[in-house]
Amino acid sequence: MAVHAYTAGLITDVLLIVSVIVLIAGLWHLIVRWGHRSPGRFFSSWATESFRGGGIAFLRVLLLDVLLFRRIWRRSKRRWVLHVAMFWGFILLGAFTVVSLIGLILAYLDPVGPGQAFSLYLAGFHLPYDLLGYLILVGSGIALGRRLLVKKVRERTSFSDLFLVGSVFVIALTGMIAEWYSGYATMVGPVITNWNLALEFMSWHIYVAFLLFVMVLPWTKFRHIITVPLTVLARRGGD
Amino acid sequence: MLELDACTRCQECVAACPVVRAGIPDGAMERIDIWRKAGTRSTGLIARFLSKPRAGSDLPALFESLFRCTTCGICSVVCESGILTTPLWESMRSAGRELGFRHTDVERTAAVIMEKHNPYAMLPSTRTAWIPADTRVAGSAPVGFFAGCTIAFRQPELGRAALRILARSNVPFCMLGTDESCCGSFLFRTGSFEEYSSTIRAMIQDFQKRGVNTVLFPCAGCLKTATVDWPKVYGGPLPFKTMPFSVFIRDLIREKKVRFHSHSPRRVLYHDPCHGGRHLVHHLGKEWVFEAPREIIQAIPGLELVEFPENREIGVCCGAGGGVKTGHPDLSQKIAGEKIDSLSRIGADILASTCPFCKRNLDDARVTAGSAIEVLDVIELADRMMEPENHA
Numbered sequence: 001m002a003v004h005a006y007t008a009g010l011i012t013d014v015l016l017i018v019s020v021i022v023l024i025a026g027l028w029h030l031i032v033r034w035g036h037r038s039p040g041r042f043f044s045s046w047a048t049e050s051f052r053g054g055g056i057a058f059l060r061v062l063l064l065d066v067l068l069f070r071r072i073w074r075r076s077k078r079r080w081v082l083h084v085a086m087f088w089g090f091i092l093l094g095a096f097t098v099v100s101l102i103g104l105i106l107a108y109l110d111p112v113g114p115g116q117a118f119s120l121y122l123a124g125f126h127l128p129y130d131l132l133g134y135l136i137l138v139g140s141g142i143a144l145g146r147r148l149l150v151k152k153v154r155e156r157t158s159f160s161d162l163f164l165v166g167s168v169f170v171i172a173l174t175g176m177i178a179e180w181y182s183g184y185a186t187m188v189g190p191v192i193t194n195w196n197l198a199l200e201f202m203s204w205h206i207y208v209a210f211l212l213f214v215m216v217l218p219w220t221k222f223r224h225i226i227t228v229p230l231t232v233l234a235r236r237g238g239d
Numbered sequence: 240m241l242e243l244d245a246c247t248r249c250q251e252c253v254a255a256c257p258v259v260r261a262g263i264p265d266g267a268m269e270r271i272d273i274w275r276k277a278g279t280r281s282t283g284l285i286a287r288f289l290s291k292p293r294a295g296s297d298l299p300a301l302f303e304s305l306f307r308c309t310t311c312g313i314c315s316v317v318c319e320s321g322i323l324t325t326p327l328w329e330s331m332r333s334a335g336r337e338l339g340f341r342h343t344d345v346e347r348t349a350a351v352i353m354e355k356h357n358p359y360a361m362l363p364s365t366r367t368a369w370i371p372a373d374t375r376v377a378g379s380a381p382v383g384f385f386a387g388c389t390i391a392f393r394q395p396e397l398g399r400a401a402l403r404i405l406a407r408s409n410v411p412f413c414m415l416g417t418d419e420s421c422c423g424s425f426l427f428r429t430g431s432f433e434e435y436s437s438t439i440r441a442m443i444q445d446f447q448k449r450g451v452n453t454v455l456f457p458c459a460g461c462l463k464t465a466t467v468d469w470p471k472v473y474g475g476p477l478p479f480k481t482m483p484f485s486v487f488i489r490d491l492i493r494e495k496k497v498r499f500h501s502h503s504p505r506r507v508l509y510h511d512p513c514h515g516g517r518h519l520v521h522h523l524g525k526e527w528v529f530e531a532p533r534e535i536i537q538a539i540p541g542l543e544l545v546e547f548p549e550n551r552e553i554g555v556c557c558g559a560g561g562g563v564k565t566g567h568p569d570l571s572q573k574i575a576g577e578k579i580d581s582l583s584r585i586g587a588d589i590l591a592s593t594c595p596f597c598k599r600n601l602d603d604a605r606v607t608a609g610s611a612i613e614v615l616d617v618i619e620l621a622d623r624m625m626e627p628e629n630h631a
Contacts, residue, residue, distance in 0.1 A: 033278075034241045046241070065321070072319050075251065083319075153250060156266065161248050224247045228320045231245035238321035 012206055019215040026218025027226075049234040057236060065237040066229045082139060089135040090168075096129050130186035133176050140169040164221045167212035174205035242327065243275040245320040252314035252324070257556045258307055261573045265304040267314040267324055273301045274331060302340035305332050307570060309563045310428050311513040311556035325518065328561075333430030342429075344566045349431045356420035356438065357388040358565075366417050369395030374402050375411075382412040383451035383479065385465070387458035388421050389595040397595055400622035401457045401484055407625065408491050413449045415442060422461040424514075427468045429562045436472045443469060447478045457484040457618055459515025459594035460560075466522050483515060483523070485593050488621050489531040492538045499624045502541030507620070508587035509533055509544060510578070510601065511554035512594030520552060532593050532617045539624045545587050547578075557592075559600035575604035582612055590614045 028039075035042030051058050064070040069087070073080045103122045106114065143165040147157045178201035179185045183193030216222060232238070252267035253259055259266055277298060308328055315324040335341075351360045369391055370376070376384075384405065390398035405412055423439055426432040446454060456462035466481045491497045509532060511517070519528045529551045536544045549555050558564070558574025578601060582590065590605075590612050592598055602614040615623075 030244065034244070036240075042241075069319075071321060075317055075319075156248075156250055156253060156268070158248065158272070221248065223244055224320070227241055227245040228247065231242055232321045234241070235321040235323060238315070238318070238323075 009203075012203070012210075015207060015210040019210040022215045023217055030218050030223065030226075046230060046234050050236070053236050058233065061233055061237040062229075065232045071232070071238060082142070085135055086139040086143075089132045089139065093129070093132045093136060096125060096132070100125075100129075126184055127186050130179065133172060133179060136168065137172040137176055140165055140172055144169050160221045167208070167216075167222075171205065171209050171213060174201050174208055178202040178205055240275075240278055242320075242322045243271055243278065245322055246271045246275070247320060248272070249319050251317040251319060255313045255317045255553070257309060257311060257313070257558060257574045257577075258570065260555075261558075261570060261577065263307055263570065265307055267318075270301060270304055270308075270328075270331070271322070273297050277301075298335075298338070299340065302332075302335040302342075305335065306342045306345060306429075306561075306566050307563065308561050309513070309556045309558055309571075309574070310561035312517055313513075313553065313556065316517055316552050329428060329430055331430075332428075336430050342562075342566050345429045345562050346431075348562070348565050349426055349429060352421050352423075352425060353434060357392060358421060358425055359388060359392045361392045363420070364417055366391045366419060367414075369398050370402065370414075371399060375406070376416075377411045377413045379449040379451075380411040380413040381450060381452045382410055383446050383449065383454040384412045384414050385419065385422070385454050385456050385458075385461055386414070387456070387461040387595070389458060389460075389599065391419075393599065394595045394616075397457065397598075397616050397619055400616070400619045401455075403622050404484075404488060404491070404497070404618065404625070405455075407497055408487075412455070413451065415445050418442070418445055422458075422464040423468065423472075424460040424464040425562060425565070427464055428560065432468070432472070439469055439472045443473050443477060451479050453480045453482050455482050455484050455487050457593075457616070458596070459483075459512040459592075460596055463514035463518045466519055481523075483527055483531060483593065485532045485535060485617050486527050488618065489534050492535065497621075498626045499539045499621075500626055502539070502624060504541050504543060505588040506543045506545050506586060507536050507589045507591050508582065508585055509536060509546065509550070509617075510557065510590060510592040510597060511551055512592055512597045513554070513556050513560055514596075515593050516554060517552045525551075532591070535617055535621050536591065539621070542589075542620075542624075545585060547581070547585065557594075557597040557600045559596045564596070564600060571600060572604055572607065575600045576608060579604045579608045579610050579612075582610065587612060589620065591617050591620055593617050 031039045031042055035045075050061075069080055069083050072083050100122050103118045106118050107116055110116070144162075146153055147161055147165055148154060176185075178198050180188045180192060181194045181198035181201060183190040183195075183198075213222060217225065246268060248268050250266075250268060256266060305328055310325050310328050312325040315322060318324065348358050352358050355361060356363050357366070369386075384401070386398050386401075390401075418441075420438050420442060423432050423435050426435050454465065456465065462481060462483055465477070470477055488497075511529065516528050533544055536542050547554060555578065556574065557578060558571040564571040590601060592601070592614075593616060595616060598614055598616050605612060605614055
């Protein structure tokens with residue numbers, strides 16, 4: 001997998017720290033705003049609304065409406081397929097990335113023992129990792145194209161809409177280019193292997209992931225990743 | 240604020256909005272965006288650091304757009320984030336009034352309701368003039384009947400049909416008489432109900448004193464207001480159940496207490512009123528709000544029920560609600576006109592609904608379009624088709 005600890009230089013460290021600080025500050029700011037300057041009020045009113053129907057109803061909404069997008073399923077099967085593919089693609093890709101980072105750290109700490117075994121085991125995940133990457137790339141590409149090319153949609157598209165889909169597309173694209181140059185990419189193989197370019201693009205992938213996603217999450221339309229589940233739960237799925 | 244931040248700008252609300260379909264470039268998505276930005280200007284970081292909230296130049300356009308909204312709630316049904324838009328629009332209208340954004344026609348109608356207790360500027364003492372003299376109305380009974388202003392002052396024939404059905408059922412019922420006032424629907428929809436609260440509380444207490452445990456509503460607007468809005472004013476659950484009149488008829492049919500004539504075949508297209516349909520589905524259930532009127536139509540020999548392509552929860556508004564018929568009558572008629580135009584594609588002899596306000600607006604549009612279709616309330620339809628020997 002093209003996630004390489006070598007790229008974690010000073011810039012990455014600084015970006016990581018700054019991004020997390022800005023992210024936490026932003027999340028806190030949102031919570032304060034939602035609670036009308038009282039985070040406690042927000043949490044208590046959200047919990048009251050979300051659990052009004054009981055724990056089972058809460059879990060049902062969590063499963064059917066938040067994780068499986070029942071509201072979208074009822075409206076359009078096509079949109080549902082796109083949503084599920086993008087959402088679960090993103091979640092699984094993130095999970096794979098975290099797991100592979102852990103594997104690399106283990107391999108670094110123990111190059112010949114369990115660390116190496118774990119690293120080899122992870123190599124078997126190249127196919128799903130790449131497929132998910134393509135899925136995000138194609139999905140965000142379609143979304144971007146729709147926002148730019150379909151007249152009716154474009155007329156009501158704002159900068160914040162373009163920023164969101166554009167960011168996802170750029171993050172996915174830099175990651176996939178790095179993967180292609182690494183020589184391990186499924187369907188591309190070692191044909192265009194170039195480790196310098198792979199590391200270069202992986203660095204950019206990490207920078208843009210911090211700058212265009214982590215850091216700005218609470219301050220841009222990306223906040224819907226948090227607000228939609230919270231709203232759907234508080235509205236008990238809208239039912 | 241959480242709901243405002245949950246809008247993903249997916250444009251589903253825009254595609255479904257009857258006002259947008261009528262060519263007005265409003266949209267729930269844009270309204271949410273402007274209101275969220277206004278909130279950010281007041282509570283955001285800059286405002287907090289400078290202690291200086293800034294008014295927005297986009298607010299007047301926002302409130303203009305709000306008064307063009309029929310508050311039909313289709314945007315809420317299609318919203319991927321589950322944002323409850325109808326209460327949001329009503330609270331925004333209320334906030335707009337406090338900020339000084341007032342719609343002249345809406346304010347005028349609100350003032351009339353405050354003074355005359357009906358939106359038609361009729362004398363309150365004439366409210367019961369539509370009730371036939373031989374009607375047996377009890378002073379107190381477990382069943383109450385709330386006619387509403389449109390029946391009392393504009394569509395008495397619909398009210399009389401309901402009274403005839405009540406008489407056939409031999410169920411004793413009581414009414415508030417001249418003490419019945421406007422339910423307050425217009426005031427709730429336009430954000431100006433506060434001053435009217437005491438009148439609503441008085442009606443609730445009056446029903447309670449008469450020993451009522453179920454109030455029948457032949458009007459979808461009154462039913463929605465009593466079910467959803469009155470508890471807010473009352474401060475808790477009402478001391479009686481609110482029931483659509485169509486459910487009462489359905490139960491009479493199920494219990495075989497009424498019988499119908501056989502008729503020559505006619506196709507009946509059912510229009511789901513927003514107030515009596517999707518606004519109440521989570522309060523009263525699908526069986527009551529969507530299926531009961533259909534069950535009545537299907538129970539009448541000779542009638543064939545036909546449907547709009549978009550029906551039940553995603554039924555398209557007639558354009559009359561939310562104060563639009565008062566504030567923007569042309570827009571209201573344009574939306575209704577599009578529904579009437581679609582009838583030729585569906586093919587029906589009767590357009591039926593359970594809302595006198597929908598009936599009025601659709602009938603106005605029918606006249607304008609020169610359509611031969613008959614617009615009726617399901618109550619009138621049932622009354623007309625019932626066997627004459629059952630008449631009291």
